[in-house]
Amino acid sequence: MTKKLTWIFWIVLLVFLLAYPFLFGAYYTNVVVIFGIMSLFALTVNLLLGFTGLLSFGHAMFFGVGAYATALSLTHIEGLPLLVSILIGIAASAVFALILCPILVRASGTAFTMLTLAFGMLMYTLSLKLRDITGGEDGIGGFPTPDFSIPGVVSFDMTDPLNFYYFALVVLLVSMWALWFLTKTPFGTVIIAIRDNSMRVNYMGFRVTHTKALVLVVSSSFAGVAGAVYALFQNLVSSDGVFSILTSFAPLIMTVIGGVGSFFGPIWGAGIMMLLEEVVTLYTDRFSLVSGIVLILVVMFAPSGVVGMMRIVKAKWLLRRQKI
Amino acid sequence: MDSMTAVYIAQGLHGLAYGMLLFLVASGLTLIFGMMGILNLAHASFFMLSSYFCYQVVQMTGSFWMGLLIAPLATAVVGVLVERLMLRRLRAFGHVGELLVTVGLMLIILESVQYFWGTESLPLPPPEMLEGMVSIAGINYPIYRLFVIGMSLLVLIILFLILFKTRLGMIVRAAVNDADMVNALGINIPVIFSMVFAIGTWMAGVAGVAIAPIITVFPGLADQIGMDAFLVVITGGFGSLGGAFLVSLIFGFLNSYGIQFVSQLAPVLMFIFMAIVLIIKPMGLFGERE
Numbered sequence: 150m151t152k153k154l155t156w157i158f159w160i161v162l163l164v165f166l167l168a169y170p171f172l173f174g175a176y177y178t179n180v181v182v183i184f185g186i187m188s189l190f191a192l193t194v195n196l197l198l199g200f201t202g203l204l205s206f207g208h209a210m211f212f213g214v215g216a217y218a219t220a221l222s223l224t225h226i227e228g229l230p231l232l233v234s235i236l237i238g239i240a241a242s243a244v245f246a247l248i249l250c251p252i253l254v255r256a257s258g259t260a261f262t263m264l265t266l267a268f269g270m271l272m273y274t275l276s277l278k279l280r281d282i283t284g285g286e287d288g289i290g291g292f293p294t295p296d297f298s299i300p301g302v303v304s305f306d307m308t309d310p311l312n313f314y315y316f317a318l319v320v321l322l323v324s325m326w327a328l329w330f331l332t333k334t335p336f337g338t339v340i341i342a343i344r345d346n347s348m349r350v351n352y353m354g355f356r357v358t359h360t361k362a363l364v365l366v367v368s369s370s371f372a373g374v375a376g377a378v379y380a381l382f383q384n385l386v387s388s389d390g391v392f393s394i395l396t397s398f399a400p401l402i403m404t405v406i407g408g409v410g411s412f413f414g415p416i417w418g419a420g421i422m423m424l425l426e427e428v429v430t431l432y433t434d435r436f437s438l439v440s441g442i443v444l445i446l447v448v449m450f451a452p453s454g455v456v457g458m459m460r461i462v463k464a465k466w467l468l469r470r471q472k473i
Numbered sequence: 474m475d476s477m478t479a480v481y482i483a484q485g486l487h488g489l490a491y492g493m494l495l496f497l498v499a500s501g502l503t504l505i506f507g508m509m510g511i512l513n514l515a516h517a518s519f520f521m522l523s524s525y526f527c528y529q530v531v532q533m534t535g536s537f538w539m540g541l542l543i544a545p546l547a548t549a550v551v552g553v554l555v556e557r558l559m560l561r562r563l564r565a566f567g568h569v570g571e572l573l574v575t576v577g578l579m580l581i582i583l584e585s586v587q588y589f590w591g592t593e594s595l596p597l598p599p600p601e602m603l604e605g606m607v608s609i610a611g612i613n614y615p616i617y618r619l620f621v622i623g624m625s626l627l628v629l630i631i632l633f634l635i636l637f638k639t640r641l642g643m644i645v646r647a648a649v650n651d652a653d654m655v656n657a658l659g660i661n662i663p664v665i666f667s668m669v670f671a672i673g674t675w676m677a678g679v680a681g682v683a684i685a686p687i688i689t690v691f692p693g694l695a696d697q698i699g700m701d702a703f704l705v706v707i708t709g710g711f712g713s714l715g716g717a718f719l720v721s722l723i724f725g726f727l728n729s730y731g732i733q734f735v736s737q738l739a740p741v742l743m744f745i746f747m748a749i750v751l752i753i754k755p756m757g758l759f760g761e762r763e
Contacts, residue, residue: 204569206514206576252748255755259568263512263707264751270700271744278737398576405573435588441580448573449562 166318170311178314182382184423185321190375191400191407191415192328193368198401199410200332201364202344204262207269208372209396213276215242215373216380216391217283223292231295231307235320235377242373243366250362257347269397276388288387307381317378324374329412331367340364395437402444408454417455479612484729490618492725493625497680498698499705499717500632501673507649507712508669509560511568514575517699518582519674523548523681524690525586528597537600537686545678552674556667587692594691621683628679629718632672636714645669649712701728701743708747710760720758 170178190212197203218241219234249268256264276283283289297316298304305312331337342350343357351357380386390396399422400415407418422440429439451458502516526547527540534540555578563570598604599617606613636642648655648665656662680698688694701724709716724743731739750758 198569204572206572252751252755259506259510259512259572260707260711262572263703263711266514267704267707267744267747270703271741274740274744278741398580401573401576409569435584437580438584438588441577441584444577444580445559445574448570448577449559452566452570 167315170314175310178310179382180423180427182314182317182378184419185317186375186379186382187400187403187423188416188419189321189324189328189378190372191403191419192325192412193372193375194400195404195409195412195415196328196332196364196368196371198404199414200337200344201340201361202347203257203361203364204401205265205397206262206394206401207265207267207272207397208368208400209392209394210265210269210272211242211246211369211372212376212379212396213272213386213388213391214245215239215376216386217276217289217376218242218373219377219380220289220292220386221282223295224289229295231297231316231381234295235374235381238377238380239370239373242376243370246366246369247362250365253365254358254361266394266397269392269394273388273392273394276392283388286388288385288390290385290387292384294381294384313382317382320374320378324371325416328371332412336360336363399440402440404454405444406447406454408456409452411454411456414454414456421455480733483612483614484733485726486614486618486622488726488729489722490622490625490725491728492722493622493629494680494684495698495701495705495724496718496721497625497628497676497683499702499709499721500629500714501676502702503706503709503712503714503717504645504649504669505673506706508645508652508666509564509571511560511571511575512703512706512711513673514572515555515578515582516575516673516677517695517702518579519548519552520677520681520698521586521692521695522551522582523678524597524685524694525590526678527682527685528590528595528690531597537597541679541682544682545675548678548681549671549675553667553671556670560670561663561666583692590690592692594689596689597685599686617686621687624679624683628676632676635672641665641668697740704743704747708750708757710754710757713757713759716757716759 166181169181190208193211194205194208197205197208215238219238222229222234222237253261253264253268277285294307294313296304297307297312305316307313307316339350339355339360342355343360347357350360376391379391383390400419403418403422404415405418406421407416408414422443425439425443426436429436447454453460498516498520502513505516506512523544526544527537530540530543531537559574559578560571563574599620603617603620605616607616607619608614634642636646644655644660644665645668648660648662648669652662652666655665681694684694684698705717705720705724709718709720723746727742727746728739731742735742754760
């Protein structure tokens with residue numbers, strides 16, 4: 150029965166998302182695209198923090214490398230197909246993570262956090278200083294957005310917001326599903342075990358550092374997907390937009406507010422933070438202040454986030470019903 | 474003396490001044506890390522907050538010296554409140570919560586400063602007796618920067634005397650090694666934690682006041698020195714004061730000579746230095762623990 154209900158829920162959600170642009174108009178369609186991008190980005194942060202126990206303060210570097218790689222490839226290679234440009238973004242993020250692996254995976258706990266912070270700041274500095282490649286503060290903008298086409302079958306114009314919405318929806322949903330699937334595989338079980346007791350996992354014969362490196366590369370690749378879609382969507386990437394430390398903190402705050410360790414928590418968090426931003430910006434432009442306060446309150450008083458709170462409420466409700 | 478040597482000496486003094494300020498910030502960071510196992514992301518924000526406090530005091534009293542006295546103390550009070558009300562409650566639940574709280578704090582301080590004092594840069598002139606240039610060995614050098622070097626040295630000497638000559642320092646050093654054991658020996662560790670937090674933020678506050686007349690007071694004030702201080706702590710080895718001192722000075726000189734020779738890539742030099750150290754010694758130069 151519950152399985153049937155879950156299926157119905159997903160089908161209704163999918164139909165809703167497909168019909169969404171016709172119900173709410175262009176502005177809110179774009180909001181949903183950003184929501185999807187941030188959700189995927191927050192999910193990759195949670196794959197490290199919630200599932201492997203690694204807190205990253207520099208996740209924007211993987212997001213940014215993906216975004217810059219996609220933007221650069223579209224600027225410099227003429228007639229590049231859309232999917233290839235996204236694949237280039239993913240590959241760049243994965244390779245970048247592989248390069249950092251030897252330094253990052255040997256560290257754990259606070260040391261890992263600080264190293265990711267340092268490399269995140271390095272990428273930010275580099276993107277500002279290597280003006281010839283990255284365009285400095287101005288970033289890269291105005292690159293062509295190619296059509297999504299299967300030769301001889303179909304071709305969609307991606308500059309049309311409606312077409313892009315459906316394209317982004319498919320890419321992001323497939324990525325989220327892939328991440329979800331990953332956490333259900335034996336590999337997903339091993340990384341949770343590493344979070345809980347890495348020494349024991351080591352004794353059991355699993356190679357902890359190799360596994361951590363693999364998680365890092367997977368997380369980075371999917372952050373690269375989010376970055377690539379972001380680049381295509383904004384048609385502009387700049388150091389402040391994708392590499393700044395606030396870009397690292399945004400998905401982290403979403404993850405914590407949604408619920409660390411629960412797979413769908415970050416999506417809840419992304420939704421809540423974006424709703425909050427819509428409301429707060431009506432009154433003040435100091436949204437960071439609000440998100441800082443919310444972050445501290447959640448960490449101190451509801452460390453399991455919204456999903457954890459819902460579980461507690463549900464458990465209490467069930468308990469009360471049993472008593473009656 | 475030819476002009477090139479004069480430039481080298483001036484850049485060297487610049488580097489020394491920056492390195493000293495950097496150590497004032499980084500030493501608090503590394504001490505707090507050594508004791509509590511968290512790297513306080515809001516540390517650089519306290520540095521900036523102190524500059525704004527100093528600006529406010531100078532506005533009200535007209536005296537830079539009052540600012541130098543009051544602003545770091547006020548910053549230390551804020552630091553202790555944060556430690557008591559937030560970090561202490563989270564200590565039992567591991568470091569992730571504490572790290573996240575410092576992130577939130579960083580955002581809050583950055584935004585409140587802009588709310589109260591605006592985003593433009595506020596001038597804070599040095600006191601009259603420290604204005605102007607002095608001639609050393611044929612080169613003209615601003616007196617104020619020499620004062621900064623001297624004051625940082627004074628603070629450092631006081632810190633080293635406290636740490637290595639007093640009973641409190643002995644307890645702090647022991648607690649850096651193993652806080653639980655010191656606690657078990659009957660010493661009130663939470664109070665020691667608060668004191669170290671206060672001393673750390675006070676030193677960051679002194680550095681914040683010292684740098685204000687050089688680069689004026691603005692919200693991005695702490696961006697560079699904050700980043701550099703984190704790199705110092707990582708490169709010098711987590712929790713190592715000697716490592717922090719050595720690396721601060723190296724970074725100071727890398728910074729000043731780097732700007733002269735490879736101006737575009739000067740900020741990257743420190744990262745390169747850090748990466749080389751970490752590849753050879755993953756725990757940092759003098760680090761022993763993770």
